[in-house]
Amino acid sequence: MTISNMQRIRSLSNILKTSRRFQIELNKNYASHVKYAEHKQLEKIRNIGISAHIDSGKTTLTERILFYTGRIDQMHEVKGKDNVGAVMDSMELERQRGITIQSAATYTIWKDHNINIIDTPGHVDFTVEVERALRVLDGAILVLCAVGGVQSQTLTVNRQMKRYNVPCLGFINKLDRLGANPDRVLKQLRSKMKHNAAFLHLPIGLEKECQGILELIEERAVYFDGDYGEVMRFDEVPQNRRAEVKERRHELIEQLSNVDESLGELFLEERTPTVAEIKQAVRRTTLKRSFTPVLLGTALKNKGVQPLLDAVLDYLPHPGEVENTAIIGERKGSEGETIVLDPSRDDSKPFVGLAFKLELSKFGQLTYLRCYQGMLKRGENIFNARTGRKVKISRLVRMHSNNMEEVNEVLSGDIFALFGVDCASGDTFVNDAKLQLSMESIHVPDPVVSMSIKPKNNKDRDNFSKAVARFTKEDPTFHFRYDSDNKETVVSGMGELHLEIYAQRMEREYNCPVELGKPKVAFRETMMSPCSFDYLHKKQSGGAGQYARVSGIMEPLPPHQNTVLQFVDETIGTNVPKQFVPGVERGFLDTCQKGYLSGHKISGVKFRLQDGAHHIVDSSELAFFLAAKGAVKEVFDDGAWQILEPIMFVEVTIPEEFHGTVLGQLNKRGGIVTGTEGSEGWTTLYAEVPLNNMFGYAGDLRSMTQGKGEFSMEYSRYTPCLPDVQEQLIRKYQEELGLLPDQKKKKN
Incomplete structure (x- = not known):
């Protein structure tokens, strides 16, 4: 056989192999699409959010969940060291900074259950993203850092969950980090957040020695083998840990007995409950928010994620177990009859949906909705209950981060998105114009920081107007106004980072570089x-x-x-x-x-x-x-009048050796320290400081602590400001109006 014939045979063979591989991949993708497109029974749906303080590992955990459920083929670092970044951080700015700015939605399948997931930001500046996600979710995973424990934003997220009555699982992450102490975190959950919480897991080793977890209910050890921890291996509890497992299991049953009648009776009869009875008790009490199960793991090192997914199916509610109400009335706020919506997947019921998030995509405005009752098909008409406007549904999509997947219909319990709908965040949609229904809207906190803003080039004013119009519509905490007295444009938001991010987005997305002035505080x-x-x-x-x-x-x-x-x-x-x-x-x-x-x-x-x-x-x-x-x-x-100023609740975490310096700096800024907490070389200071004195604190803290310190703050209350501050504000205002005596002389 000639060489040319051999080469032809080889190339034909390669083509056949490639086409076979392509066909297999195509079949796999088709099967995957069919799998995700099909509608599950209501009992097999979970709508969950992942919420926590900054840098607790929410996005890394979501990345692992998507990998283990087969939704993605590869896992990537949040910071984007490999120039890819996490799937849920789709914005370029998120990958560069290594933080989540916008909440992102996805859905996946685990053990034949459809799980809709919303990954939320941890910074207090983007708290409205968490607020609107929790408004439409049935359950949540509260992620806690094994080193940091319960931090300021954890408390904020906890308040939001309480506001919308969302049951949650606690997941103590980062067991592999130096100084990890899950016992301390559990104590904080009980003391700071007043949760009736208990461990469902114990760690097998901490820090570098972290090997797996011990399941208390099943009384077994779980190890995570394979390159990415995808193979779960079950074993007996090690001999030296059996007494501890028995003791902790008894503590779990005792905590449950205090809030669950059925298990309480077994406990009084001194009968040992079965595994099924304990699991049922955990589910009942979690749904009532009278108990918080606490699981352990380390998402970065691929340990403990699959048991967490099992716990989501076992202990968090499906849409049929959550009571959602709407008001029959002419408009929101009017006195009307409250009715309970029917979550069953009965397509004869009228459609009721709530718009909870707006976002501009390359195809136009994208509106995220949650379907609470009935069914919606492509091509149907829906009505905005607030404005009465009719909208024809041309496209129905389900979101996987920034990727869209077309669907023909959505049912009760689904989270989906529409195009070309002119509405506000919190609007209710129905498919019958006569149906005067409105659901409870989303709580929006008031902005606390204002800054002057202007485009660097006057020719960019059109782009500037477009950017502001879009961002104020998407984010109800981002406000924009023109101050006619000072002849300047003012933007207001939840913090300096919040406004800085929007300034960067204007430059990146609208090619409109802007200048931000010194922040202005919302005095009263x-x-x-x-x-x-x-x-x-x-x-x-x-x-x-x-x-x-x-x-x-x-x-x-x-x-x-x-x-x-x-x-x-x-x-x-x-x-x-x-x-x-x-x-x-x-x-x-x-x-x-x-x-x-x-x-x-x-x-x-x-x-x-x-x-x-x-x-x-x-x-x-x-x-x-x-x-x-x-x-x-x-x-x-x-x-007699006085000026009020906003006081912020500030939490500063620093190495112990800088305690005195940082304390002195907080006092210098007019702060009152309300508490301190220390563990294993780190100190956390809690203080109340006037917002007017907090500008530039991030840079000062970094220089004082060699870049090791971090802080977060959130609005606490308004209180009268000091006489000298009041005097300065009055004098400055009189200067602007030209009312000072020396200014009057100059005019004359």
């Missing part, structure tokens, strides 16, 4: 003592005049209500006709938008309208609106 002005008013607004200049008189009392609200405004109509009779009372309220609220001391909003004030007078011809709503504005100005001149 309030009254110190009650003050009465009696104001007459009278104007006559030919033709119809204006006449309105208002009298009453303005008084401060209690400290815990110092961020709100209240208007009370206490009038009797017809001196102030009822149709003009809304004008008085509008005048009061409008004046409170800008105070007279420092130009900041007025809050913590109650306006009690007690009496007044009107003219049969010259009185109007506008006249009473102007009278109320004049009354507030009168009270400002006569009453």
Whole structure:
């Protein structure tokens, strides 16, 4: 046979092999798509979120879950050292910084159960991402660092879970890290977060010696073999750990007996419950949020992830076990009848869905929804319950990070996305225009930091406007306004990092470099003592005049209500006709938008309208609106006022040797240390510090602790600021208005 014939045969053979491989891959992909596209029974669906403090390993854990369930073929580092990065961190900025900025949704299959997962950010600056994810989820995994334990953002996430009544599993991650101490974390779960928690696992070795886990319910050892820990090997409990396992198992049963009647009876009868009875008790109590099962592992070293997935199926609820309600009424906030939605997959029931997240993709606006009742098919029409607008569904997709997979229909319990829907985050959608239903919306915290912003080049103004319009729509905590007094554009958000990220996104995504000014703090002005008013607004200049008189009392609200405004109509009779009372309220609220001391909003004030007078011809709503504005100005001149500033709850974690230096720096910034905690060479300081004094603290902390210290902060409350700060703010405001004596002389 000639050489050329041999080469031809070889090349043909290679082509056949390649085509065979391609066909196998194609079949595998087709089978995979069919597997993910098919609808499961309601009992075989889990909607879960993964939430935790910064850098606890949420995204790494999600990456492992997707790998073990066969959703992805390779695992990658969060920081993107191999220039790939984690699947769920699809944004380039997330891969560069090694943090999660946007919550990302995916779905996968484990043991024939469909699991919808939302990976959420850990920074307090992106807390609304966690808020809206927990609003639509049925259960959650609360990830805790085995070294850091319960940290400030863990407490915030815990409060959010409580707000939406979301049951959770605790997962203590990073057992391989130096200083890992799961026992200390469990104590913190009980003391700081008031969870009735107990271990379901014990570690087989910690730090470098971490080999696997001991399952207390099944009383067995679990090891994770293979290149990526994908092979689970079960063995007997080592001889030297058997007494500890018995003791901890008894402690678990005791904790469960306190909150579960069935197991309590067995405990009193001194009967040993079976494995099935313990698991049922754990499930019942977890669903009621009266018990938190705690599992162990290290996601980075591929240990403990598969038992966590089993626990998600065993102990977290399916959509049919969660009660979701809607209000029948004309609009949100109106008094209406509350009904319980039917989660069963009955397509005869009307469709009800909640939009919880908006995002701009290359195909247009993407709206994430959760289906709570009924069924939605491609090509059908749905209606926005708030606006009444009709939307035709041209595409239905399910999300895998930033990849979309088309589906023809969605059923109750599914999380999906739509294109081309004009709505706001928290809107309810129905498939019947007559159905006046609205679901509870999403709690949105107020922004605490403001900065001036402007494009570096005037020619980029169009791109700047597009970016701002998109980001304010996507993120309800990102606010934008034009300050006509200072002639500058101001953005507000949850922290410096929050605003910095959006500035970088404007440059990357819209080719619009921007300049951020010094952060401005949202100060407030309030009254110190009650003050009465009696104001007459009278104007006559030919033709119809204006006449309105208002009298009453303005008084401060209690400290815990110092961020709100209240208007009370206490009038009797017809001196102030009822149709003009809304004008008085509008005048009061409008004046409170800008105070007279420092130009900041007025809050913590109650306006009690007690009496007044009107003219049969010259009185109007506008006249009473102007009278109320004049009354507030009168009270400002006569009453005693003060400025409030936001106080932040700050948590600083540092090596012990820097304790004194960092403590001194916090005191210098006007902070009050409320507690300290130390373990194995590390100290955590808890303090309350005025936000105005916290700018630039990140750089100071790094330089003080050789780059080892880290801190996080979240809004706590408003309190009166110090006299010197108040004096500075008043003087600065008067300077801006040109009211200082030396400025008046210059003008003259």
